[in-house]
Every structure is written in structure tokens, then in C-alpha cells.
Amino acid sequence: MAPVPEWVKALKPTGPQGSELLQKERDGSNVSVDKLAELLHTKEVLDRQQKILAIMEKESVFDKTQILSMGRPERLKASLGKAKRIHQLRQQYGWTQEEFIMANDLLGEPTPYGLHASMFLVTLRNQTTPEQQKLFLERAERYEIIGCYAQTELGHGSNVQGLETTATWDPTDKTFVIHSPSLTASKWWIGSLGRTANHAVVMAQLIIDGKRYGPHPFVVQIRDLKTHEPLEGVHVGDIGPKFGYNTMDNGFLLFNHLKIPHVNMLARFSRVDPVTNNYVRPASATLVYGTMTWVRSTIVLQSGSVLARGVTIATRYCSVRRQFQDRDTTNKKAGENQVLNYKMVQIRLFPLLAATFALHFTGRRMMEMYEENQRQMATGGSGNSGVVLLADLHATSCGLKALGSSTAAEGLEVCRRACGGHGYSSYSGIGPWYADYLPNTTWEGDNYMLTQQVARYLLKSARAVSAGKAPDNDTCRILKTYLDRRDMGAAFDILDDDADIVAAFAWRTARMTFEALKHHDIEKRSWNSMLIDFYRLSTAHSQYLVVKNFYEAVFSTATTSAIDPDTAAVLHKLFRLYALHTLERESAEFFTSGAVTIRQITLTQTKAVVKLLDEIRPHAVRLVDSWKFPDWQLDSSLGRYDGNVYQDLFLRASEQNPVNKMTFDPYPWSNVLVKNERESKL
């Protein structure tokens, strides 16, 4: 790379510096960043972040400056190196599980150990017998065996019952024969499988004496523990480049009548009796039900902070970026206007800023409710009502997972574009993050598929409410309220009463539920013909839940006792912006349901939302500061805490960009491509 000449080093950005602009933003707001941060994260987590960050920043193996220019084999290999180093540091410093997770969060990329450390270990913990724990779990925890979770197949994703891989019980030698009967039976997309794992939990159709018992989990060794070469009867590899997640070796896996011992079927819940050759049924599906609810609630909680990374970057950059004079300014010597002052930028960013808090509080509330319920069920306190509540939590977590991950994924792209041209640079830090996050809209239930589960549950609840047999939960209460009042109609004061906003969202959900019930149960429309209605219904219901949870969080004593009144007032405005902006975007559903009038919608659009944008504007930078992302984690020129955007973009381009090591031979008649590389020829 050519050295940067002295005359270039002397240059500064023109006009007010980014650092000055951000300082002014921070001086102009009284939002208490530290208190809000502790409310979001807890002091314990913030301290942990500082502690782990200090260790990681010093390690050159975690250097982030070259990774986005690397080819896929190099990136994957580098990521394996990082995963190993994190493991070594974990042992060296005696990190807890939380500290280990923090280290991975700060690193900010998936690593080849990812599925070993999560799904493989979790499955072994939850589904093994004591004998299997010794055999598999303990060795896996010591990384003597490294595993993955192999469920999805080339031809089978959402439809788990349709999996083709078979595990056939052979009573003669007490083994299972694992087999892939077709190409579409190939395991596919399995994280950590492509190059890293030597074991896999394989979901396969259990067959005993010709009879099928559905998918069950089996531990299968797939590679030699010394040579790491695939075993005989196993064809395994990486599935190739992806839109993101390229530091993970998602893999494929095929079996040719591979024999595994009886003990390799994970047998805590169901098993094959090796003496009688009989299938022994699982006790209850409630636990699995619960785990899925937990995982989806985690996605909801994370969706807030995932989106907050993008909003942090865009908000800081739009405060530093200036473009055009304000058209209405009378001061013709005024400099260019901060981009964040433009209403068209505010309307894109601030509702997303509000959504980060809305989703975070919703996810947290979901997890609290789930834990309360698990405790009650464990002590037998609530009996059947605990199962009923869990069913409610399960269904609502499906809808919220879909809404949260879609909001985060689409919101990140909005943030990227709000950064204008520079948003397209990888140095913005948004693009790579977005690309890695996208699978969240597909895994743990495709977001479109999940909406059917929500609709099914709402229809069931509506039938129960209509029959006067509804259990006592929030979903049934809002359905009942609507039934009781629908003849007299609703008159919600959405512009002046926050509780009425929540009630208007509830009304819309309930009305759409009973409409869908009519189409399905009375008009006998087919399930397929109603999928679009179900999607809308699930979205409406999930928006209601987010609005309700955000409302409750803002006014909870947990919040008001943790932050000062001024900060609480700004949080309140964020609630109103999230709710009213959503209401306005979905206005057609709100007034066809009779929840609001056209005049209210017009006032929301032209007055209330614009006023809230004005009111939130001064606090935007402090609000994103409260998410407390370290610069090292953000890895963004545009989102730097100090505002030195242009210096950082220039430094990265000019001094860290490997492309600038090449000197092209630019002429088309020359078959030499790069002058300073000997073999670089056409």
C-alpha cells in the first residue's frame, strides 16, 4: 500500500467536527444514559461487558480489520481460530457461562463452535439418561467430542414430520441403522457440521419392525476422532457460500446404512426396549413446548438489541452527516443541516428507536411470564391452568418471534439506507450484521408459517369465549370484551389516553379473530384460502402484545423507580410513537374494525406523530447511547461514539484495505492483471 502523504495527513473534515456535533447532541438532552442502560441491561451485565471487552480487545486473533475482505475458506478458518482462542481464554480466566456468551456477543460473528456450544450441548443435557450423560455430555463439555444438531434436510424444513432419514431398529444385534434413502434426505444447513463436528445429534424416523414412530434424536459419530476424516458410510461437507453467516460451516450429511449402538438413541423421553424390542412412549410434550417458547422469547428479546445496533449507528451518523441548507432558514450563511433534522429521516429512524425498547421490554416480560409459569407448574401450584397459560404463552411467542425478527431484519435495512451512500460500505457495520441476522426470520419456525399457529390458537380461544368456556387469560379477556361491547361499538381516545391506545389494539385483534372465525367455521372457507387473513391476524395480535407490554413496562414501578422523571417522560414518548406510528401504518384495519375514526387517523398522521418526532429529536443520541454498544463491538466507522466518522472511513480505506496492495495493469490488450504479482495473468 502506498504510504499516506503528509499533505493528506494534515487534512480534516470541513465544518463542525463530528466529535463537536455529537457532544452538542449529548449536551442538549437530560436523558440519564447510565440509569437507562442499567434498566435495560442491569449493572451486573454492564460490568461483565467491560471486563470481557478489556481482555478481548488486546488479542490480535480477534482483529476485525481484514475479515470482510477475506475469501470464505480464509474467513471460516480465522473464525475457528477465534472460537479456539475464546475457549482458551475461558479456561485461563475461569469464565462463567454468561461471560463466555458475552465474549461471543462482543466478537459479533458466528463461529464454527456455535452449534456445539448451543444446540448440541442443550440437547444432550435435556434428553440423555444418566448413562448417556457420561458417555456423550461430559465428553462434549470437555470438547473431546464436538457436535451439531442435524434436523433440517435438503427437502424438508418446516415440516419436521416429513423428514426422510431413517433409524431402523435391528433386533438381531441391538443396533439402529441410520440411512438416507434419497438425495432430499440429506441433512442440510446444519451449523458446525460442514468441517468442525465429529458427532451429530441426528433426527431420524424411528422404524421398529416395519412400523414408523416419527422423528427421534440419535447421537451419531461422523468423523474419526484422530484424522477428522469422515467415517465409512458417511458423506459430509460444507454447503457453500451464503448471504451471510459465512464464518459458520453449515453442512450436509448423508448416511449409507450406518450402524450405531442402542445407547446412541437419546432415551430420556422415549426409547426402544432392547429386550422386548418395544417402543416406550414419552410422558408429556409439555417440556418441548416450553423449550420452544423459551427459545422464541429469547429471539424477541434479542430482536430489540439487534435492531438497536443499527439504530445506534444510523442515529449517530445522521447527527454527524450534514447535507443541504434548511429550505426555510432565513440565515443564508447557515451551514448544511444535520441529516437527523429532516422529517423523512426521523420518520424512518425514530419509530425503530422506539421499537428497540418495545421489543426488549416485551421479550423480557415474555421470559418472566414463562419462568413464573414454570415455577408454578413445578410446585404443582396451578395445576391445569399452568398448562393452559403455557399454551397461551407458546402461541403468543410464535407471533412475537415472527414480528420481532421481521422488525429487526427489515429495520436494519432501513437503518442502512438512512445512512445514504455510506450505508452501503461494509465499514458502516450494518450490512454484515444484517446479513448474519437474516436467518432468524426463517429458523425456529419460518415467520410466515408461525402465523398459522397464532391464528389457530386465536380461533380456538374465540370458540371457547363464544361457548362461555374460556380460560382466564389475557387473550380470552380481550376477545370477551369485544363480544360484550361490539354492538354498542368502541370510542377509543387514542390521541389523549394511553390505555385507550392499548384497548384499540386489543379491539382490532378481537374483531379480526371473530371475522376469521366466521369465514372459517360458518362460511367454510378452506384453510389455504385464509392464510393471508391469518398472517394479518397474527401480525395484529403481536402488535397488540408489544404495545401492551411496552405500555406496562413504561408505567411499571421497576421502570419509574430506576430512572428519573425526565428520562421516564422520554420513554413514554417512545411508547406513544411506537403505538401511534404502528396504528397509522395499519390504519385500514383500525377503522374497518371501528376502533377509531378517519378523523383520528388523520390527526395521528398530521399532528401527533410529527409532534412526537420533534419531541424525541433532542434525545435521540442519548437514547442510543443507553444501549451501550462498545465501538469494538459495533465495528462501524459511521456509528463511532466519538463521531470521527470521516477520519475512520478514510483510515480503513486508505490503510487497512488489502485491495490497495495490488497495482493493476489496466490495458485490455495486456494479459497481465496485476503488475506486482508474478502469476497474475488472464
Add this chain to the structure above:
Amino acid sequence: MAPVPEWVKALKPTGPQGSELLQKERDGSNVSVDKLAELLHTKEVLDRQQKILAIMEKESVFDKTQILSMGRPERLKASLGKAKRIHQLRQQYGWTQEEFIMANDLLGEPTPYGLHASMFLVTLRNQTTPEQQKLFLERAERYEIIGCYAQTELGHGSNVQGLETTATWDPTDKTFVIHSPSLTASKWWIGSLGRTANHAVVMAQLIIDGKRYGPHPFVVQIRDLKTHEPLEGVHVGDIGPKFGYNTMDNGFLLFNHLKIPHVNMLARFSRVDPVTNNYVRPASATLVYGTMTWVRSTIVLQSGSVLARGVTIATRYCSVRRQFQDRDTTNKKAGENQVLNYKMVQIRLFPLLAATFALHFTGRRMMEMYEENQRQMATGGSGNSGVVLLADLHATSCGLKALGSSTAAEGLEVCRRACGGHGYSSYSGIGPWYADYLPNTTWEGDNYMLTQQVARYLLKSARAVSAGKAPDNDTCRILKTYLDRRDMGAAFDILDDDADIVAAFAWRTARMTFEALKHHDIEKRSWNSMLIDFYRLSTAHSQYLVVKNFYEAVFSTATTSAIDPDTAAVLHKLFRLYALHTLERESAEFFTSGAVTIRQITLTQTKAVVKLLDEIRPHAVRLVDSWKFPDWQLDSSLGRYDGNVYQDLFLRASEQNPVNKMTFDPYPWSNVLVKNERESKL
């Protein structure tokens, strides 16, 4: 890479094969693929495509199997090699300009010659004097000098007047001094600049005797023609990795008081008199106006075919992919349902399928109108009315560029997700295409910024209409119709009358225009406070234009004489789907404007749109076939013409994926990363 074992080679996908499913789709529709293709492309273009494709497919330098696994330096270098080879083939076969463009289209990636072959040559052609043509244009056409177009700066994108780079006239030695006074003055994002160009057209603020005359174009040599090293006083390089477009060397460029001769200021329109040292003003801005209209119309036209690539891939794949049984089927032995049969997939894909045609016909009509107008103005036939019409075309092309490129970019992501999990694989062919296309939403006017131009024009037109001084163009006609009828109201029969659909779109635009006019001119709201209204207004107007143009195209004799009545009938359904689906999505604006009733919206939603989805379903595959993308161009496992989706995914992953050459050492205590590479250590 481990060889594929024989037992794997013997495997096939289960159930009906992809090839059988696609054949059945094609057998089930009577849409005339070839006739429709000729209507879209013309026979001449289709023949050209075949001819160039045959040549390119044979050249190993254009091999696409490895590029997505390459690091950025390697990819960029490989792309330079491809650009050179295309140039060599062009000379070898004597390709026309159209054939050269076709070759680049088929290649499907931007190359480092991209901006030389487009903006550099175009600018030299349009803005040079005869003397400058000899000096610069002729040598550029022979690739003896290789250039780029350097306008955007690190701190200045949309606001061209704010550019900082200066060109100061030095009367003592009759030179211009090109200088970058700050870091934000650095040219940035300039395609072909980073490693390839040795010349640049630099837009710089002309200064004569201390007075500024605004941005003007200068030809500046930046690298040595032999060594290709930067000249003294020039700091230039590549700006680093991006979300896409990584085969292009977008660059930065800084000048330290670099002297260039008088002849290097492009002087066809304005110049500095070297004797008097006076600035000579340009005659008229109409030409530039016209060029921008042309470029934006091209983006509208392309947006149809850009989106069609994604729709082709998703439609074919969703015909091959099967998942779950139909819930309402009585035949419990029925296999899994084609994903394309699900309403939630149809509602995502078919409106986009309709949009591909809508945007294509709209773009073509825009270009025809522009050309008609240019001819009239050249012959002096239309006098001032020609300029007025051009102003109308200019404004509408701004809105359509924004709508078209946003529709294409967002639509491609919808197509990618409609492919479920496999959409995330780069082998889907959608992700890389989407990532490369995204800059279209920012360049040639940021899509959000452009909407202000449309709004400004509509307000101006509304003032003219109100004052009874409106020129005779379509925009003013629809505004006048609204003014004449607004007191009696509208009653459009959108469900049964196509012309009424167009009229309803016109009505909504007109109503929103006069509302905005009232807020701005009478209520004196600030420009900034109205940016959200302007964005909505521009979108509404642009949707009207697309609906109108699609409507006229469907019923034009050019269409009805080119295709048979059955195919025309399907095209008509696509028009209705595009229009009614748009209307339903924007329903709030339609009924607050009084164009339609709530009951009409409900019927549109629950009846009309769903019925159109059913009617279009049998023709979907043939409709995408008519876009005639060769498999080599699509480069997609999922979108293959023959439907062999799973075989192709497996082939690429198993045999073409370089990651599978590495054998990991997976244990965290081992600092060896890859066993079969000697130096691969932590």
C-alpha cells in the same frame, strides 16, 4: 475434496422430480412464451442473446462457480480479467455496442471497466469540443486512457452544489489548479477509480479571480500511463469492501494543488476564455435535464427485468419445492403440496410478477415519450410546449425511478425469502444479485430525496391549474378533473371497470396534491415538516403512472397484435392484480380521498385479489419463462429451467465448494487450525 461415493451418486430426490413438476406446470398453461418474450424483448434482442451467450459460455475465464467464495482482492482481479476478455472478444468478433452490453448483462457482475465504458465515455462524448474529442475521447475509446467520473465526495452526495474540490484558474500560466481543501473533499465511491483508471472527469468548483462559478467537469490524469502509479500530488485508492458491487473498485481521490492545462476543462457548454480570463456561460440546461430523464427512465425499464430475475427463480423453485399436505385435502395419501399453491406465497410473489411487466412497460413508455419529445424539440415543432412536456417527463421520471428501484430491490428480498431456507444460500442466485442492485436506490438521486422534486412539480402544476393557466399535459389534466368534480365526489367502479381503477389512482394523487398545497401555501407549514407528505404524494403519483402505463400497454394494439387473446387475457389479469393489490395496500389513502368506499376495499381484499391469485396460478411458470433468462445468466440452483434444484445444490456444495478442501483440527487445545495446510495455526 473427498470424492463423492458411489452410493451417494445413486441417490435421487424423493417424490415427483423437479423436472416433472415444471413440465406439468408448462403443460397446464396456454400462455405463449415465445410471443410474450418477443413483445418484451423483440426478436432481435433474443437472437442477440443467443449469439453472445454461445460465445461466452465456452470461455473458462467467465466461470462462475468460485467467485462467491473468493476474497475481495481475488474477486476484483478476476473481474478485471473478465472485463479484458470481453473487450478482446468484442474486437475478435466485431461486436456492436449492443452486443458488448449484452455480454456484460450475461456476465451479471459489474467489472472494473464499468465506469470507463459508461459515464467516462458518455461525458466525453457529450461535453467535449472537437479539440478535446481528439485529445481525450478518441484515446478513451481505444482504451489508451482509462477513466472514471469523479463527482461524489466523502462529505457530499446529494448536494452537488456543496462539492468542495476546487479548480482555480491561474491566469499567469493558463492552468487550473485542482485541489482538495479538506478530508471531506475527497472524491469517494467513484467506480473504476480505485485501481483501474488513469484518468478521471473531476467535478470541481470553478474559481476565477476569487469568484465561485459552481461545479464544472475537468479531465485529470491521476496515474502514470506506464507504471500505473499515482502521480505526484494525487492520493488515490479503493474504498474497501461493500455490501455488494465488490467486483468494482470504487475509489477515493485527493489532490494537492495539481496543475492541469486549460484544455482539460470540458468546454462544450461553458468555459474560461484564456485571453480575457472571463467565464463563458452555458446556453441552456435543457440537455442535462434530458440526459437525467433518460438515465432514470432506463432505471425504471431495468427495474422490471431486475425484479424478474428474482421472480423467475422463486416461482420455479416454489413449483418444485413441496412442503406439508394441504390441510383440507381428503386424500390422505396425497403427497406434499407445491409451495406455490399456498396463498401466503402467492400473495408475495404474484403481485411482484405483475410488477415486472408493469415496470417494464412503464419504462418503455417513458423512453418513447422522451424520444418523441426530443425529436419534436430538435425539429422545432413544438416550441415551448416541448420544454414544458420535458419538465413533466423529468419530474415523473424522478418519482418512477424511486418507485421502480425500490420495488425491485425490496421485491428481490421478498423473492429470496419466499425460497425459504435455501433462499439464504448464495446458490439461490438472488442474494448476490440483490446486493449488487441495491445502489440503484441511492444513485442518480437518492430515492427519498427525489420525491421532493416530484412534490415540487405537482405543487407547481396545482397552482397553475388553480389559476387556470395550466399547460396541456397529463398531470395537469388529472388535477383539473379533480378540481372540477371534487364537490360532487367520485364513485369509481374499481371492481368491474379497468378505466375506473386508473381514474381512482389519478383522483388520489390529485386530492393529495391539493391537500399538500393547502398545508404549504395557505397554512404555511415548513418544507421540512412536509417531507413525509411529499414522500407519500410522490409514491401515490408514481403508482398512478405505473397503473396508467400498464393499463395502456395491455390494451394497446402493439400488445394485442403481438400476442394471442389467451395470453393477452393473462396479461390483463396481471394488470388488475398489480392495480388492485396496490390499491388495497394503500387503502387508507384511497378512502380518505373519497375515491373508493370501505366496502369496495373489503371486497377487493377478500374477493378480487384472492380470485386473481387463483387465476394467475396456472400460468406463473410460463409467465416467468417469457422473460427468457438463460440458466448461465441466472446462475441459480433454485431457478434452473429444468427444475433439477436439489441435484444442482448438491453438486455445487459437494464438488465445487473450496471450503471442503480443508480438514479442520477441531480441538480447542490444539493451535493447529487446518491439518492439510502446513502453516495454518492459531
